[in-house]
Amino acid sequence: MTLTSSTRQYTSFWATVIEQWHQRWPTLMSLLPDRSESDLTEQEREQVAQAMQATTSRLKTWFRWRANASKNSSGRRRRKKGTDELIQEVFQDDNAGRKLKEYEMYSKLHYEEHIKKHVHDKIAQETEKLAPAEKLTPAKRLEIIKSTIREVYNEEDEAVKEVVRQRLEEHNRKIEEGIKEPSQRTPEDYARAIEDCATVLEKILTPLSHKTGWKFLVLMGGPDPGMGGKITAASYNEGVTKNGKTFAETYLDFKKYCLTPYTTFLEGIYCERLDP
DNA sequence: ATACCCCAACGCGGTTCTGA
DNA sequence: TCAGAACCGCGTTGGGGTAT
Incomplete structure (x- = not known):
């Protein structure tokens, strides 16, 4: 049985559901299993009626909630779902709760x-x-x-x-x-998040490296609040040689052939955003 | 228009269970 | 044996649907 109606007229739906529910799981049976309907006192009748009312109310909510298409984007769950859960987990230390x-x-x-x-x-x-x-x-x-x-x-x-x-x-x-919206975020918020990048990447990539046996190089960049919004590129190296050197340190032209072209690529992205 | 209700998740501390 | 996860019940949370 489902709760769907473009007219939002649910009267007969509720009547059917509630009747079937109370037939199958009588409140009297669960509340006063050793009594029959005919020999209840006035107080007991009231007690059963209240219990039935509570059950009815709970049933309605249960159906409404499950019929609600927006349920996955509302309430507390919004903070948990919709983005990669693994990444979300890493951020939870700072933001969740x-x-x-x-x-x-x-x-x-x-x-x-x-x-x-x-x-x-x-x-x-x-x-x-x-x-x-x-x-x-x-x-x-x-x-x-x-x-x-x-x-x-x-x-x-x-x-x-x-x-x-x-x-x-x-x-x-x-x-x-x-949980600020992007439009509400200040340059300080962005700067703090950029500062946290290395820590976050380390949290993700170190265990991933152990699991896969692979090494990782991450190129990243964008407007840097600390430099007045200038487009800046940076890299994160997970994995070093026997001599303790990262890829960026062993490849002398890393800046020239990796960071600089990537900065040009980023400038293209952010120029497109500014242009109408 | 708005008050009300309910959802699942999370927070609390201590105990018990589970797996290494 | 030990560390960490799961569990317990109640109160709280933000937001959307429903009832009034």
């Missing part, structure tokens, strides 16, 4: 010295309440950790909170900068 809450940043900064003891005390307290052989579930444990972090943070000095807020602002700003 969501904005944190204040208490999460507080935990990052002070877990060991300010929070850990409280968490351990709380876990010990909760464990005492259990039967001798019983252990806290991982979920419960995590719930305790998170709620304790929040409690400790709420009790914390205002000075500490201020530092946390500053670090949080810094952190969140970095995330926002990382």
Whole structure:
């Protein structure tokens, strides 16, 4: 069954889906398996009705989401898909991640010295309440950790909170900068990205060289913000000779026969872009 | 017009599992 | 034996579709 309609009239579609679903997986059976419809109390009827309503709502969302053609380009997933995932992975170190809450940043900064003891005390307290052989579930444990972090943070000095807020602002700003549209990017953004090129290429090409047994030479270039936008070319060499020399160092005419023609090629590209 | 809802991913810390 | 991955549940995120 699919959810598609140019008129967006789904009334009969929903009626069919919801009816079939409740016939096949009756809410009463899952909620009160030992009871029949006829001997329910008023409260139980209300309980079942609410559960059915919740299921209906969830069903609608499920179908809508899967019928939504733009699902792969929206929401959080947009940041993960659409470009080469391998390259994306390399950039993730710097750009990925969501904005944190204040208490999460507080935990990052002070877990060991300010929070850990409280968490351990709380876990010990909760464990005492259990039967001798019983252990806290991982979920419960995590719930305790998170709620304790929040409690400790709420009790914390205002000075500490201020530092946390500053670090949080810094952190969140970095995330926002990382997902800027090209039109919003400043020369400083480009310059920083160019500076990072060697590190990024090393991250990709070193393991690739180990896997393939090959060596790599990358030619790159474009407008250089550091030189007033002048077209500049550069190379990245992965692999050196026994004497520790790169291809660019062993080939004396590398600049003349590689970099210079490549710069001319780049100038052609960027001139075309400027011309109407 | 806009409020609301939901999606999948990610973040948290500690434990358990898996594979080298 | 050890390192690293997977897992746990809840809260949060940005954005698009739907309902009002």
